[in-house]
Amino acid sequence: MLPVGDDLALALDRVRFAEAAGITPDDWQARLLRSTAPRILVNCSRQSGKSSTTALLATHTVLYEPDALVLVLSPSERQSKELFRKVLATYRSLDRPVPADAENALSLELENGSRVVALPGKEGTIRGYSGVRLLIIDEAAKVSDSLFYAVRPMLAVSGGRLALLSSPFGKRGFFFAAYEDRANWDYYEVPATDCPRISAAFLAEERRSMPESWFASEYLCQFVDDITGAFRYEDVMGAFTPDVLPLFAHAEATAAAVGPITPAVRPLFAKPAEEFHL
Numbered sequence: 001m002l003p004v005g006d007d008l009a010l011a012l013d014r015v016r017f018a019e020a021a022g023i024t025p026d027d028w029q030a031r032l033l034r035s036t037a038p039r040i041l042v043n044c045s046r047q048s049g050k051s052s053t054t055a056l057l058a059t060h061t062v063l064y065e066p067d068a069l070v071l072v073l074s075p076s077e078r079q080s081k082e083l084f085r086k087v088l089a090t091y092r093s094l095d096r097p098v099p100a101d102a103e104n105a106l107s108l109e110l111e112n113g114s115r116v117v118a119l120p121g122k123e124g125t126i127r128g129y130s131g132v133r134l135l136i137i138d139e140a141a142k143v144s145d146s147l148f149y150a151v152r153p154m155l156a157v158s159g160g161r162l163a164l165l166s167s168p169f170g171k172r173g174f175f176f177a178a179y180e181d182r183a184n185w186d187y188y189e190v191p192a193t194d195c196p197r198i199s200a201a202f203l204a205e206e207r208r209s210m211p212e213s214w215f216a217s218e219y220l221c222q223f224v225d226d227i228t229g230a231f232r233y234e235d236v237m238g239a240f241t242p243d244v245l246p247l248f249a250h251a252e253a254t255a256a257a258v259g260p261i262t263p264a265v266r267p268l269f270a271k272p273a274e275e276f277h278l
């Protein structure tokens, strides 16, 4: 157990908490840790510290808020476990300030009634959780829209927080839709060139070894066109105009009922890239 004075300081300030766990947060990490926003959107380079920072947030939440449920979701159980392992490492490095009722590879349950659970990345196997205080979606650009829309209602009644973390993966899906709507999120964007732990020499080597668009996506936070798309996103969106009247009389009514065309809506039958012979 930490001395009471320290413990209060750590409870009140997540940056002090991070430091006690051995991490000196970068500026953006400190801002994220201190944020109280209900919706957090993290569009940052690979290896910038997205998972580590939200793992600190998750650990702080369950230690200091009783009966808090924190869920970690990603495209696969392996990736969810990776973030969860950072939670366990923080918890252990602080000498387990609140004792655990159960501690295993996928969940940590504390005596104060709080839990962190790492979820598998498959819709059918995720049971309904309610009262979620914090939902972290790691590698969010690669989580399917159907999975996202399946887990989102878990925040509805509890009014819990949502954190989406990823580097971009094309102009599609809910992560890109959130990016387009970033004015309504607590938004973080950190290219690798701003990360003190990623050297210019490493980046130069990476840039040489991959296509420019891939590099821009992985390291420079840029949403580049989906390689399976025949048209550029800007061209498609630019083709919509309110000046052109609908061809069919019922089209307007349909548009009113269906709502605006959104990049979050994906084709039902998308062909994998290798099936295209252009």
Ligand SMILES: Nc1ncnc2c1ncn2[C@@H]1O[C@H](COP(=O)(O)OP(=O)(O)O)[C@@H](O)[C@H]1O
Binding pocket: 023, 024, 025, 026, 029, 044, 045, 046, 047, 048, 049, 050, 051, 052, 053, 197
């Ligand atoms: N503020 C920091 N100080 C020191 N090391 C850090 C910091 N933030 C992240 N790291 C380290 O950087 C590496 C990448 O962090 P990670 O959270 O896995 O990145 P991401 O999820 O963005 O790919 C890890 O080894 C992590 O411990």
Ligand SMILES: [Mg+2]
Binding pocket: 050, 051, 052, 138
């Ligand atoms: Mg990560």
